[in-house]
Amino acid sequence: MTLKIGVIGTGAIGRDHIRRITSNLSGGRITAVTDVNEAAANAVVEQYGLDAVVYPDDQSLLAEGDIDAVLVTSWGPAHEQSVLAAIEAGKYVFCEKPLATTAEGCRRIMDAEIKHGKRLVQVGFMRRYDSGYVQLKQAIDEHVIGEPLMIRCAHRNPESGPNYTSDMAITDTLIHEIDVLHWLLGDDYKSVQVSYPRKTRHALSHMRDPQVVLLETNGGVLITAEIFVNCRYGYDIQCEVIGEDGIVKLPEPSSISLRKEAMFGTRILMDWKDRFIEAYDREIQDFIDSVGRGELQGPTAWDGYIAAVTADACVKAQESGQREEIELDEKPALYEGQAVGQA
Numbered sequence: 001m002t003l004k005i006g007v008i009g010t011g012a013i014g015r016d017h018i019r020r021i022t023s024n025l026s027g028g029r030i031t032a033v034t035d036v037n038e039a040a041a042n043a044v045v046e047q048y049g050l051d052a053v054v055y056p057d058d059q060s061l062l063a064e065g066d067i068d069a070v071l072v073t074s075w076g077p078a079h080e081q082s083v084l085a086a087i088e089a090g091k092y093v094f095c096e097k098p099l100a101t102t103a104e105g106c107r108r109i110m111d112a113e114i115k116h117g118k119r120l121v122q123v124g125f126m127r128r129y130d131s132g133y134v135q136l137k138q139a140i141d142e143h144v145i146g147e148p149l150m151i152r153c154a155h156r157n158p159e160s161g162p163n164y165t166s167d168m169a170i171t172d173t174l175i176h177e178i179d180v181l182h183w184l185l186g187d188d189y190k191s192v193q194v195s196y197p198r199k200t201r202h203a204l205s206h207m208r209d210p211q212v213v214l215l216e217t218n219g220g221v222l223i224t225a226e227i228f229v230n231c232r233y234g235y236d237i238q239c240e241v242i243g244e245d246g247i248v249k250l251p252e253p254s255s256i257s258l259r260k261e262a263m264f265g266t267r268i269l270m271d272w273k274d275r276f277i278e279a280y281d282r283e284i285q286d287f288i289d290s291v292g293r294g295e296l297q298g299p300t301a302w303d304g305y306i307a308a309v310t311a312d313a314c315v316k317a318q319e320s321g322q323r324e325e326i327e328l329d330e331k332p333a334l335y336e337g338q339a340v341g342q343a
């Protein structure tokens with residue numbers, strides 16, 4: 001069976017997912033699209049030669065579209081409304097991060113899913129599908145390094161856009177570490193503190209960059225996460241887990257090495273789309289396959305909620321300079337067991 005998919009939001013990642021479904025993946029077909037910028041929706045239909053109807057908004061796409069599932073790839077603040085409408089219509093929904101911009105919004109989505117009685121929502125935390133992170137998780141789960149004690153990581157972007165603000169370092173950028181690290185450790189966060197080193201001259205005047213976030217888990221693991229979104233030299237994701245018996249580290253993306261003019265080196269990628277290209281392919285293929293089986297297995301609305309609660313505490317810690325507590329509601333039964341990523 002071919003899954004008929006509607007896409008809500010045809011910007012950068014919406015187009016990228018349409019490209020992969022149309023040219024790389026199997027079992028899915030784009031049959032409906034919408035964007036508040038109608039020209040963008042029309043352009044993507046033309047660019048990929050889609051046999052798809054362009055709808056004026058998410059409501060009409062969900063009501064009238066010939067679809068089995070939707071991808072929500074609009075701006076973050078628009079996600080909650082589209083996801084709730086998709087659940088109401090009984091459609092499976094893949095939602096890019098953030099699931100909602102507030103913890104209350106994520107709660108409303110969980111409540112709607114619980115009322116529906118079955119998982120319909122997968123959140124776009126694609127790092128769980130990255131083979132490097134999957135290997136780290138395997139090593140941790142198999143106690144290769146004994147108990148994990150500390151994690152050191154860095155999330156570096158070459159440059160931030162003109163509308164990027166200091167809190168987006170958390171809600172837009174660190175949110176990937178927030179998700180993947182609690183998944184790696186199988187542990188929840190307890191507290192957070194944020195510090196600011198000297199500011200780079202490449203950052204816009206209104207923002208703090210870089211930032212250092214210190215997270216502590218319930219199990220006592222200390223995580224230092226550097227966020228540096230104007231590092232200039234590349235898109236660079238680092239993660240090192242220090243355990244009782246050894247250390248495991250995220251591999252560098254594979255690349256040829258070059259010896260030239262008395263130098264030896266490898267290229268560093270510049271774009272998130274390239275760095276995680278295989279992970280995005282796997283997560284969307286997993287969504288298509290899981291919907292086909294009638295049982296989602298990727299990141300859940302509960303994971304979206306954990307990320308939102310943790311991000312709220314991080315933003316509070318940015319402002320207060322103090323250590324802030326992170327407290328979750330009780331985990332609903334619908335989300336028992338750990339959602340997986342795939343190698």
Ligand SMILES: NC(=O)c1ccc[n+]([C@@H]2O[C@H](COP(=O)([O-])OP(=O)(O)OC[C@H]3O[C@@H](n4cnc5c(N)ncnc54)[C@H](O)[C@@H]3O)[C@@H](O)[C@H]2O)c1
Nearest residue numbers: 009010011012013035036037073074075076078096097098
């Ligand atoms: N998983 C990842 O690594 C990753 C990477 C990039 C972006 N994202 C997330 O994906 C989302 C989109 O990011 P982007 O980079 O594609 O942004 P973008 O600005 O390029 O595209 C967003 C599109 O959504 C449209 N839109 C806004 N509100 C809408 C609504 N109510 N209905 C329909 N369309 C609407 C806009 O017109 C725009 O075309 C963001 O939430 C972002 O955080 C995730």
Ligand SMILES: O[C@H]1[C@H](O)[C@@H](O)[C@H](O)[C@@H](O)[C@H]1O
Nearest residue numbers: 155157172173174176229272
């Ligand atoms: O939306 C993007 C995307 O999520 C990238 O993975 C992240 O590195 C960027 O900081 C963020 O702005």
